[in-house]
Amino acid sequence: MNNIFRFKSFMRTPMFWFSQPIHKLIRNIGVSAHIDSGKTTFSERVLYYGGRIHEIHEVKGADSAGATMDFMELEKEKGITIQSAATHLKWRGHQVNLIDTPGHVDFTIEVERALRVLDGGVLLICGVAGVQPQTLTVHKQMSRYKVPRIIFINKLDRMGANPWSAIQSIRKRLSLTVAAVQIPIGQDQTFNGLVDLIKMKAYFFEGLKGEDVKETEVPERYMEEAKEKRQELIETLGSIDPEIEDLYLNEQPISEEKLKASIRKNCQDHKFYPVFMGSAYKNKGVQLALDGVVDYLPAPEEKQNFGFQISLDQKEEKKIEFKTDPKLPFVGYAFKLEENKFGQLTYVRVYQGKLKKGDYVYNMKTKKRVKVARMAKMHANQMEEINDVEAGDIFAVFGVDCSSGDTLVYGDMNYQVLCSSMFVPQPVMSLSIKPSKKEYSARFQKALSKFQREDPTFNVDMDKESEEIIISGMGELHLQIYAERMRREFEIDVQLGQPTVNYRETITQKQQFDYLHKKQTGGAGQYAKVIGYMEPLQLEEGQFSNQFENHVIGTSIPNEYITAVEKGFYESVDKGPLTGYPVVNVRFVLEGGETHVVDSSSNAFMTATKYAFAQTFRQAGPEILEPVMAVEIMVPAPSYQQAMVGIAKRRGSVTNTESRGDMFVLNADVPLSQMFGYATELRGFTSGQGEFSLEYKRHDPVPPNEIETIVAKFKKHKRGQ
Template sequence: MLRSAWSALARSVTTGARVAAAAEPAVLGTTKASIFGTPVRQLATETDPDAHRLAHLRNIGISAHIDSGKTTLTERILYYTGRIKDIHEVRGKDNVGAKMDSMELEREKGITIQSAATYTTWKDYNVNIIDTPGHIDFTIEVERALRVLDGAILVLCAVSGVQSQTITVDRQMKRYSVPRIAFVNKMDRAGANPWRVVDQIRTKLRQPAAAVQVPIGAEDSFQGVVDLIRNQAYYNDGAKGETVRVEPIPADLQEFVTEKRQELIEHLADVDEEIADLFLAEEQPTNDQLIAAVRRATVARKFVPVFIGSAYKNTGVQPMLDGMADYLPAPSEVENIALDTKNKDAPVTLSSSSSAPFVGLAFKLEEGRFGQLTYVRVYQGTLAKGMTIFNTRTGKKVKVPRVVRMHSNEMEDVEGVGAGEICALFGVECSSGDSFTDGTTMVAMTSIHVPEPVVSLSLKPKGKDTANFSKALNRFQREDPTFRVAVDAESKETIISGMGELHLEIYVERLRREYNVDCVTGKPQVAFRETVTVKAPFYYTHKKQSGGSGQFARVIGYLEPSSEPLAGASAEEAEAAAAAKTEDGLVKENQFINHVVGGSIPTNFIPACEKGFVEACQKGPLTGNPIMGARMVLQDGLAHSVDSNELAFRTATLMAFREAMAKASAIVLEPIMSVNVTAPAKFQGPVMAGINKRKGTITDSEVQDEYVVIDALVPLNNMFGYSSDLRAVTQGMGEFTMEYLRHEPVLPNVQVELIKAYQEQRKLEQQQK
């Protein structure tokens, strides 16, 4: 059935991913081959009819720091590949806006909020593209896009270079082992310097990189690019740069081109053996040898080829598309690992064959016009309309009623798609990150990294339309794993949590626009945490007698910071504790350790003790915030043959924890943000003074042309309202981004204020009761 279905689908297109396996995985239906001399996973052409389709399929994401020109570049790509008939700008004067910014809020604010997928063709290549947001508040969109991509285009501004979010995106690409090419954009802007950007890729991102192009002119005189490998100059002609004119290299650039070509060869020699041998033999590689070497090193993630252009001025985009086809991997060249759920999650390498058993990953959910829209990456096999698929997390089977391919907010019905593609399904209920199979094999893809939210708001609707209010919040939670909703047990307020002020502001605005629910928001609440700093023993007996059988439980042990070495730990426990530590030595997770011997507490009551510990960690005694980094070690206890039960031991553990917390020198932790500020250099003094005023620590500052870039660590609690202050001291020309880094202890005076405020709040709530 799958083979016959695939024969009608060979023209489909979409996206890829990879995850490194710790053990040598089994290989299902794959053969080893070689492209340009490098061993890669490649389908055997003589055995698989869709090998040609896979070799000419590219799944790419476009990622960068905010305002680097990602959406503008995507708009040009779609126009030059014939996917759209006209070019529209972000915040365009024609009130249309860029194709990939389909949400009204995106067009108003001029930023990308949701990642958008599309597909197109370039020459004889099928290309699936995901345009991702640049703002750190929407980082989950980048995470799940990179999770399912085979390659990426990293866009950098020729003036600003590597910025804070560029570093974050680079880290995400490394997390999912995504090869990338770089595109230095905005060469038409004053101060454009591509060579400084290339140097920053090497130093700040620590990526071996070299330019494969040289710009012809810069700033107002930027005209085109010279290909260092093919020794040709490319100019864009026509009203919108649609025609590429190939000319000989300008005479005044010949010497510089020769110098930069030699620099490219030298950097390639550091990462590629064939070029290294030629370099040592003082032989010049041929163009074909250079192209093959750049591809080998890029696919192996050892090298980043750098392209140059200006998307806004319609220059250099088509040569970059050629580089995308030449240097980024096909889906069949990427190793995709799944976990065998029936064999203790043993790693299994998936085939890229469309005739193999189906395996797919639901990586993104949206509320469509016809119900839930589920984006799926097909890793193996074929996904066809009318097919029955199995959710490996829930074990439920569902029939696929409709398969579509997305073009931003538009869709095209298809009968099905093959391996290596992405598509969207209607009528399939699931969660983001669920894996699907055809039932013949039970494997699951590894999950997507979801960062913890750091900012919270209290939220309540102005009117009485609570049905729409609840419906909207449920939908937003399904779509966005970083958006959380909870109800405070005492105040009964709805609390929403997210990655930043802008993140929550967007959802409040969407409530108003999409569901006609106006909301009142409370003061932003920071995700404070509590932890213990010293070891504290506990010996607690819980007794309750009210006629008949009562409750009895005794628990003995100690409470300590989970960053401390565990006394008497087994090898597995010590290894798990070491793995849980962050780079700064902290441990975010709480740990419950059972060291009871001799049966003093029956084994069937141990899970109840752990439940009591988990419950106790949800609300600390100092400020009512959750507890992190605490380890409770249960060493001994006592049970009664009649009066002991699960409730008694859960209660005993909870009370013992609270008793120990009072003796464990508990402190309050606050989230520390990594803040990156860019402002005109003449305002450097006031900007630094503003950061110091907010109790920030400046870690780096660098003057780039007329701008200063400042890196700092600032408590999130002190960052509210900073955007207004920054605009005020920089005459509206300063901008900043921030990202959660870690939790650190608050200052003693701040802790006193927080505890006092919490106690006053509790008194007020008790009086109201």
């Protein structure tokens, strides 16, 4: 007999959940994927089936309403997610806090800060394209924060969709241990249901919006495939779970409960990732994926979160693990700022303790104590005021002066801790910006200040020579969006310069220095000698830093002058000798020096350090580093030769090629400087059918024949020509 479930959250709530601790019934999840993989469409269905909204609206839909989570006017117009949006819903008695994140590489910080505070994730993969460039980035981000995840292969209704090819691409390109927990019923346009390989039941999604889920026996023609794929699931789990392996080898039956327990444990241990399937746009499979969120992703107490406790005298810090215990002191992490019609909102993840309206919190960065006057749960751009929160929850607070990444603790200041920081990628592109009229200046500065507080990847600098304001970010779209926001939110017309690439300078070999700065101009002179060496600083790929080390023995240089040397070094790396771009990954070691009883000063030692740095840098095998992007190009098969030739002309190196139906896919690493204007070229030779995406991968040395051009541009700019 068929069973029909109407998937609204209150209909599937177990009766025993009220007796459990609140934090056990919370799931903090994010939806992440490559651009246009259907994240926002998936989130819209989650909200609908969870009873959070009563109508489904599409991204750039015909009704002009737009998806719930894309509430910015710019998002509705462009049909892309620009900033992460938070909401919450109930599912099977559990509170699900959901964050929908952008897919475009330019807004990667939104993904970064969301994953920093989440306990689990849903990684969407396109059933046609499989793993794409931004999928790789999101995978790295999830791995960085140790976020367990389930995988949802979307768009199975599309022509050419193949979930098994997508699973192979996950295994090959992400190196994950995965197996399907479902198989599709039908293919492409005939896709209309799923077989659950754990329960061995079939599910069909009926009703106007797929809200009626009908459970039936597995159709006979899919039984053999279902058994084969269930066997593959068990074998995959057996390779990492000894209990499942023993049952399998001894040919004993493996119950639904044991399979679920094994998947849950190994998913949370990052050893296995269950693969769900469906089509969010066609309202199929989303409810079963939501079941997977509850069944397999961790509650807050099941994921370890660490911080650093600071002693009251501020002299010591020790690593601690936060506990989801409401009796312990409150600890929250401010991960996102937003200005809306209610004022400035600060999104906070609670890691420990509880907080009530009217309590005081202490900002560990600003050292300010402030009263929490209003608290709210957010649903996209709408809010619901609340009175208290506990460990594991995500909420928004008004009127707290802070920046993204600040730690908030209970206001009595007896318990001082810092949450671990999030990774902030380096900006890869810059351009000049100025208001079109002088009377806009005050609002212009206010806008720049606001955007910097919101977004750690949005940097603002002043070019001291040209006196231009330079904004830097993750790409051209990133910076253009902020310019457009200035026009809309602050009513400022701005003028943008041509985009430039953010190069870096570094050294490749160790080089000694022994530099004497001596100057006599009548009266007190300047005298400072610095001795030591500079060498490359080895860091992980994509990470930049510089390091000063004091190896001075004895009193050849007094401490106040050593401080001046350190300051001189860090000022020197701000602008490289070759191009004016920052110097990275250099270790500066001071071993000794000389002073003069009258003529030595902090200023003299700072000057000596700057001269020593510039001279030594040129002798230490200097290199210019340029941002290299991972590019994926999809063109009609007859156009593949033009695509290959075009990438070769742009100094690209091909990393992978494959055919997807009648389309040719090319993956390559290409310098960002060579990608300007590529969209026009691609549209030309594919008659508008080609598409490409790119994401930052690393900085590589610029070829010798290109260095002269870059240096010449810098010198020309310096002369003001």
